[in-house]
Amino acid sequence: MTVSVVLFTSDLRLHDHPPLRAAVEAAHEVVPLFVRDPAVDRAGFAAPNRLAFLADCLADLDAGLRERGGRLVVRDGDTVAEVCRVVRQADADEVHMAAGHSVFARAREARLRGALESDGRRLYVHDAVTTVVPPGDVTPQGSEHFAVFTPYFRRWVSEPLRTPLAAPRSVPVPRSVRSDRPPARASVADVSPGLATGGESEGRRRLGAWLSRHADAYEAGHDDLAGDATSRLSPYLHFGAVSATEAVHRARARGGAGAEAFVRQLCWRDFHHQVLAARPETAVEDYRPRHDRWRRGEEAEGDLRAWREGRTGYPVVDAALRQLAYEGWMHNRGRLLAASFLTKTLYLDWREGARHFLSLLVDGDVANNQLNWQWVAGTGTDSRPNRVLNPVLQGKRYDPDGAYVRYWVPELAALPGPSVHEPWRLKGLDRAEYAYPDPIVDLADGLSRFRDARGRDWDRTGPPGRIRRTIDAC
Structure with missing residues (x-):
């Protein structure tokens, strides 16, 4: 009786799963395997919201496999070592997995291929899965x-x-292969209270x-x-x-x-x-360096802390950061506004913002998170690297009646209409009553600082007059 192994990584589903289909077609029995590798934690990929969502995904995957006569095998330890143990235990001839594209995933794949081939087994890596x-x-x-x-x-x-593949009708799993206890969402601490339910x-x-x-x-x-x-x-x-x-x-x-x-x-x-x-180095390095001299020091740390806590004094920015803290997710327009404010109005390093996002985002993905941050910061692939989004004008445009702000910044819930985006302009507003901070920076001052900091790079990327009009329009 032939056996194959399918190693699940960032492909936790049964529908349209080429490695699973290939494993099912190649052998009489299949071991659906997921390895909880401590190296993932050390690499910074693990965060409470993602761990909780992962637990949901694994539980749902196991339920789907049991409906098809199988089960999910979960192992704790080094991925390569655990895959090799399962292969020997099941006497499997081959392992199937989806291609990964990060430095971490490529290194894991190379190590696994070498270990399997030295033992006379084969690794099949499938593209267009993730x-x-x-x-x-x-x-x-x-x-x-x-x-x-x-x-x-x-x-x-x-x-x-x-063409998308249907889920297999049957996934027979050898009984001899043991499984460690799967993770449970309830065991994860510090999860955002509004985190969505995971799973296929x-x-x-x-x-x-x-x-x-x-x-x-x-x-x-x-x-x-x-x-x-x-x-x-x-x-x-x-x-x-x-x-x-x-x-x-x-x-x-x-x-x-x-x-x-x-x-x-x-x-x-x-x-x-x-x-x-x-360009794997762009996970931590500028894709297109702008010679930035990002702010440091005590004042910068205070501004960064206010930004993380959603206490900048700019309601739409604060609303977006509070949504992130509560849901582990943020609206795309909110992400753009929060990132522009941090990197260009406060002139703080995009890596600080990317790190905060990755600590909370359930969809925290190195490629999309880091490179979107670079796009907004002007160090990435944006052809207009010096564009600055005005949080007041953007708030009025994309939250015209202030409903988004009033929901996430309840201190301002009683303010009328679009005035919620500029509470400091309302006459007779009792700031103590509303307990909402004054803006931590004047937008004009922030713009001037950013322009001066970019220096010659500002001049090289377009006429200042045109850029100012773009800023005003945003």
């Missing part, structure tokens, strides 16, 4: 990756996509509901902070509980401008993965 188009499949002439999104998107949309079942339900009820409104409403027309699928995509490839197929089948706008966002996800795969 992304729609694998990094490196779409490249410009003379370069290993696209540095600008629009030309990448033009090529990406024309790429042929594989919930992810597929959300995808179907969003496509049928809200996709049409996505193009016009995805920036509406209070309306929240976003799919909220990013955590499920990050953990692979929903297939990005299947999401593209289903969105295109649904049709319409909203569905196409959604597909474009999935392309952004692939874009950042191909940048990081080609």
